[in-house]
Structures are given as structure tokens and as C-alpha cells.
Amino acid sequence: MTTPPPRSVPTMRDVAALAGVSTMTVSRVLHDDPRITEETKRRVRAAVRKLGYLRNDTARNLRIGRGAGAVGLVVNNLANPFYSQLALGVGQAAEQQGLTVMLANSAGDDEREARLISDLMSRRVVGIIISPASDEHSHLAARALHGTPVVLVARPPSGIDADCVLVDDFAGTREACKRLIERGHTKIGFIGLPSTVWTGAERLRGFRAALADAGIRSDRRYIRYQESDVAAAEKTVRSLLAVSDPPTALFAANNRNMIGALRAVSRAGNPVALAGFDDFELADMLDLPLIVVSYDPVGLGREAARLLLERVVPGDADLPPRRVTVPTTVVEYGPPTGRLHLPGVATADGGGTASRPGRQASRRRAPVR
């Protein structure tokens, strides 16, 4: 009502002065030190309330050597729901330890990533969770980071020691491709990730394994590597479908590629069956047969944070590097009423359709996001 708008934040000294005590007493009251008189506590608390005092955690953390009391999170592409889900999980776990999340988007650029890491280090984050843009991890070595713990997400460390949380890329892809093959496909295209990305390599390996399992020879012409970007993926898929004797089915190595493939296939009016890594919202509403490799990105984030925090919170520092792999499930979506607008081989090949038990059952799984 009467107090003028404050231009600067009050400090402990202001509180101490108002309460007529020393800053140390204020500090003790804030920590609820039992040795302080109730009467003193009351006076101090009144002063705190009056001034709207809030402890300066920046100063506090400096003093107690906790750095910024934040964990750094570096993601490739925040526009990809996978990463926002991941951030959600990391945030949940960090909050429980009273840590904030400093979020940075590398946009998949190696140099940018290095700059961001260095920035986070300057800010003295207690640890870093990162989905590295490439397999060049030397800037993440304990040496480079002065022992600040790092957890890699979705890629194993290459040439360095670090914890990581992985998705079972290989098994998931293999199983999904197996299902395509069971539906009668032998000519399957693969819209992969850049070959430098481990995830991409693993998913390609799973794809090849599925083909090999079925005795199908893989065809080079059907394999494309692709930055993860919807528009680019669409273009790539269009060109892939334009080869002579084109594939009858496609496996998209991630989220973004899958959406691009969807657009390309739908636009072409081509009866191509689709499978891909990463479940996505509305997959069940697309009214076309679809196989996705699903997992829980929020859980992945929580898990990453857990690994990190185990090294930060008590003192359990030098544990050996750990590797956690989260499982995947293959989910098959299909048209609600069996009408196939983009008839996949499910109808074209006859036969196999009846013997797919999981299909209707799994059509409407609880969406992860």
C-alpha cells in the first residue's frame, strides 16, 4: 500500500538490520536451527515476511560449493516430442533433489553443442544430461569436464567413460521389421539416420537382422540416410519410392522420418506399408496400418536423471560407468473398421491377416504422451 516499489532484492543484511540481529542469526533461523530462541525466530521471520526476503541461492551455492544447483540438459531438437518428453522426465527427477534444469538446444550441431557444454560448465551445473549430436564425445570426457558427471541419452559413450541410458534400438527395430515380413513384405525400404549416430547404426543393424532372419537379401537401393527432419524425410522417401521396382514397405528410423514418410506415402497414393521407431500421438487415428516401436521417453529422462543424481547427491561419486537399456514394445495400429485407405500388404498379400492376434488388442494402447 505505502511501500515504494523495490528496485533491488533485499539481502540477509537487510533482514538482520530490521530484526536487530546478525546475519548469522538470520541464516540460522532460515535453517531452523533449534538453538535459536523462539522469540528471536519470530522477530526474524517477521522481518523476512515484511521485506519479502528470499535467500540468494546463487551466493549460497557458491559458498557451499554446489555450483549452480542445476543440471544441464542438452537436446538435439526440442521440436521433436521425444526430447520435450525427455525434458519432462529429467525435470521431474531433478526437482525432487531441489535442482533446476538448464535447458539447451544443440539443434544437432556439433560445434553448437560444444559451446553449450562449455557454457553449462561455466555456470557450474552439477551434472549434464545430453543426447550428443554425433559420436564425437571427446568434449564430454571426464577430463574435459573436470569430473562433472555426464549421462548420455540414446547413445553409448564412444571413447569416453560415462553413464548412458539407451533404448533397445536393435531389438525393437528387428521385431517391427519382422512383423512387416510376416505380412508378406520382402522389399522393405529403410529411412535411416545419419550413419554417425549410434542409434541410427543400431536400428539399421536391427533392420538387417530381421531381413537376414527371414533369408531376405538386403538391397542397397532401398536404404537412405537422413537428417531427422520431416520435410527432408518426405523428399527422401519420394525419391526412394521412385526407384524401379520400389519397396512395398518402409521402416522409418525415427519420429521425424516417420512423419515425413507418412506424408510422402499418402501424397503418392502408394500402397506402401509403414513401420517406424518412436510411437507418436495420433498414430492410432491415421486410419492406416502402421507398426511402431514404442517406449517411454519420460521414463528415459527420469532414468537419466537418476543415474546422474546418484553421482551428485550423496557422494557416490566414482561408481563404474553404467549402461541402462529401456525396453521397447512393438505396437500395431490399424484402421478401426478394417477399411484400408492405403491398402498395405495386409490386404494385398491375403493370408497373414487373420493370424495377427495382438492387433485389435493393441490398437489403442494408453498413449505415452
Next chain:
Amino acid sequence: MTTPPPRSVPTMRDVAALAGVSTMTVSRVLHDDPRITEETKRRVRAAVRKLGYLRNDTARNLRIGRGAGAVGLVVNNLANPFYSQLALGVGQAAEQQGLTVMLANSAGDDEREARLISDLMSRRVVGIIISPASDEHSHLAARALHGTPVVLVARPPSGIDADCVLVDDFAGTREACKRLIERGHTKIGFIGLPSTVWTGAERLRGFRAALADAGIRSDRRYIRYQESDVAAAEKTVRSLLAVSDPPTALFAANNRNMIGALRAVSRAGNPVALAGFDDFELADMLDLPLIVVSYDPVGLGREAARLLLERVVPGDADLPPRRVTVPTTVVEYGPPTGRLHLPGVATADGGGTASRPGRQASRRRAPVR
């Protein structure tokens, strides 16, 4: 090769000692002070490199009074793509000023929000960007925040002075609903947001305006208020469609409600036309007629950051509160080939279909995300 793994981050003193100078000289070299000899600079820089020294910005910021050198971003629901896009925009703008983003998810909970704000204040962020969970904004008053600037996203300040960036909720909704009416609908349901949210109120107002413009009396039974959550929205829509004489069209007040409505409508096999706020990925692939109110969430985030940074960076502190409204576009999606699997009134009502010029043209707008 030989150096043992460092357990603690080197300080300026370590560098000074190694270079045989004072910390002051190190500091000057880092700032590239012209008065320092080239020779000294060389020695210091060598020491910096050797130790892998990185300035402690926490300490630096404390000294120079820049708080944490971070902007706080509080969102309602990071799982909603709108907010991750927003975060992307904020991050882009913040980075240009050498600031990081501290991200926090309020989950739409007022109390949580208050705690998060207080936490960010403790960490001395230079400013806060927030999409408040409700219209209770007293905890965001300049008084409560000791003058730390705040920018509200998607809601105008209520009872406080603050900058805000808004979406043109009213005009967008009105136009979208107008299109539904032009397609022959008179019984239109509204899946709104909780009435305490300004956005919700505005969109409802737009809805009512569109009805009034067309001389349609609005029917209470058709209006629902709804926390923004896909599963809950689906349930709500189901119950809405179960009333006697149910609506033939629905307007969903946001992203989440729209997805829920999609599921409910599709499951019911009901020929209900859909419109809603927020464009979303795959809207054009759903193979059903759809009207969405579209805008650019990344731009919204950039704009919010711009407003905030104008108060932070130079000293342009006490500007008057500003209000920026970003425009919306109405986009109509429809089945690529005109096959309607969930025939909306577009076919059911005959008539209006031919006179919809923008339709094919706008079907495949550049997706915002």
C-alpha cells in the same frame, strides 16, 4: 595422458599460480585488457589451456550483480507441443544475449507454480516468462518479485502490471466457428478450458460471437469446461455427444481437447465436424475435415523473450506494460481425395461444399512445427 583425473574445477587462482601472476592479471587477460603485455597474455593463456580453466560464471555473476544470468520459463505442460515450441523460441532469443533458460513445469497447478516462481527468484533469474496456471497473478506482481521483470504468455495480466504476449484467441475462434456455421452447422458444441483461464474465456467469447453473428442461440448443454488433458477431454466429448439432440459440430478450445475430441468422435463413428484452437502435426493427414486456428508458438516465445530482454539488457527498465497480440490464421484440412470416412456436414449438408475456395489451397500449409 599423464595428468590424473581432476576432482575439482580449477579456479583463477590455480591459473594465476601456474602463470606466476596475480588473479587480477588473469581476470584482465580473460577480458582481453589491452594494458597487459602480449608476453603475459601468452603465459596466462597457456596456463588456462593447460588447466582447462573455465571461468566460474556463478561467482562472476554474483560479483557483478547479474543474478544467475538466466531467464526463468514456467510452462503449464511441457508434454503439450505448444509449450515445447514456446521454450524453443525463448531459448533462441535468450541465447543471443548469453543467457540460459531455466525451465520449470507447473503442471497447471497454482501452488506448484508459486513454489517454482519462488525457486527461480531464489536463483536470481534476470526475468521470468510464464504462462500462468490461473488468473490469480498476485504472486507475479512487481512487488512480490522485487522488480524482476515478468512476461505473461497467452494470458493478460490480471490485477498486476506486466508485459504479455497474447494470441488472438477471440478473432481466431470466431472465424473458425464462422466457418463451421457456413458449412451449415447450427448445433455446435464447445469443449472449453477451465473458466478461470483467460484464454478459455476469450475463446468462449469468440464462439458465442460467431453464433450471435449468425443469429444462432447458444445452447448451454453444448458447452463444457475441461482441464487440458487428452483422456479427460475424450470422456467429456463422449458425454457431450450423448445428450439428446446432440451437436453436429464441435469446437475444441485447444490442442489437448482437440485430440481428445478426435478420439471420441472417431470411436463413436459419429459424423461430427471438428474445429479447434492450435494447429497440430498430422492434422492434414487425418483424412477427415478439420478446421484449426493456427499461429506460431516459436515466434510467441521469441516475442516474449524480446519483451523481457528489453527490460533486462541495457537499462530500459521502467517502460510501461506492453501487450503484444500475435495473429492467427484459420486453416482448413480435408481428406486428400474427398473421401470422407467420418463424413462431416461438409457432405451431409450438401450445399456449402462448393463455395469453399481456401480449402484445397490451404490443405498443406507449411507445418509450423
Next chain:
DNA sequence: CTGTTAGCGCTTTCAC
């Protein structure tokens, strides 16, 4: 029970 001193890592100010 409460206060004083010192110092976290840096920079500002004033000396030399």
C-alpha cells in the same frame, strides 16, 4: 543462544 571472522571465485577500485 548469538556474534565475529574468514572465505567461496570473481571483479572493482585504488595503488605502485
Next chain:
DNA sequence: GTGAAAGCGCTAACAG
């Protein structure tokens, strides 16, 4: 050109 002293806001350690 470089250094010494003081202090940003807080707390650990020792007094009393």
C-alpha cells in the same frame, strides 16, 4: 602493466 585490498551474499568454524 600489474598487484593488493575489499566486497558481491552467504555460511562454516570458532568464540563468548
